[in-house]
Amino acid sequence: MTGLRPEHAGEGKPKCGAQKRQGAPGETCTFVAGWGTDHVGTGRCRLHGGNTRNQRTAARAEKADQEARRLLAQLDVQPVDDPFAALSRLAGQVLAWQEAISRIVNDLGDRVRYEGASGAEQLRAEIALYERAMDRTGSVLGMIAKLNIEDRMARVTERQADALVSALEAALAAAGVTGTQADDARKAAARHLRAV
Structure with missing residues (x-):
């Protein structure tokens, strides 16, 4: 050029x-x-x-x-299929970040302030970063508590288990399995679902 x-x-x-x-x-x-x-x-x-x-x-x-x-x-x-699980993953990441910054701040010891170019005392940037990480962690965890996500996830899991049991019973009936064999199959499926 x-x-x-x-x-x-x-x-x-x-x-x-x-x-x-x-x-x-x-x-x-x-x-x-x-x-x-x-x-x-x-x-x-x-x-x-x-x-x-x-x-x-x-x-x-x-x-x-x-x-x-x-x-x-x-x-x-990609669209979020399970917003509850996505929010739980986000909470894990936010908490991990807050803990990582916490270690950095702990390593500072009593050096949380320094003298700036103008001679004025300054708070280290790591402290502000840690405070923001704590605020963000509190916000995400507070949001999860307000949404009652654990109970909602448990209800979703219960509905999935009910659907599996219904499907198993339909499959047993279609295969002509009845009586003791059907009961044994249901018990085995229930044991497996609890283990999972």
Whole structure:
């Protein structure tokens, strides 16, 4: 791309789009977004303030948003068949994260604060991370308690067991198994279901 002007150096990339001071009313800058900065592809070009602190911060946020959207578009999203089990798995992950951060905070000992560049005392980021992990754990576990998920899951399991027993009885009747043999088959199935 050597020798190309900034407006042509990134064909297909987003443009700066800032209002031009010279030119026709409504005419916007056609340079590549972020041209002349470290965030090419996002934000304003260098000539339109793209290298200011606020523009660099906004460009980083925009890049992070674009990356998140790109990754989201690539996800193979499947519907949740069992929301209770999914919420229980989430609770396990949240609790594991909180415990991992807890170990990091414990390793800090009494070094939970430090002196910042301005000389002011600062709380370590690990502490804030741990507090957020505790809040999130409390929220997820509180949600599970409010939804009474264990009882709901037990009822689902009971319905599944009832359906299996009904299917077994229908199969025994269709096969012509009756009397003592049918009772023995039912007892064996019940023992197996309890073991599972």
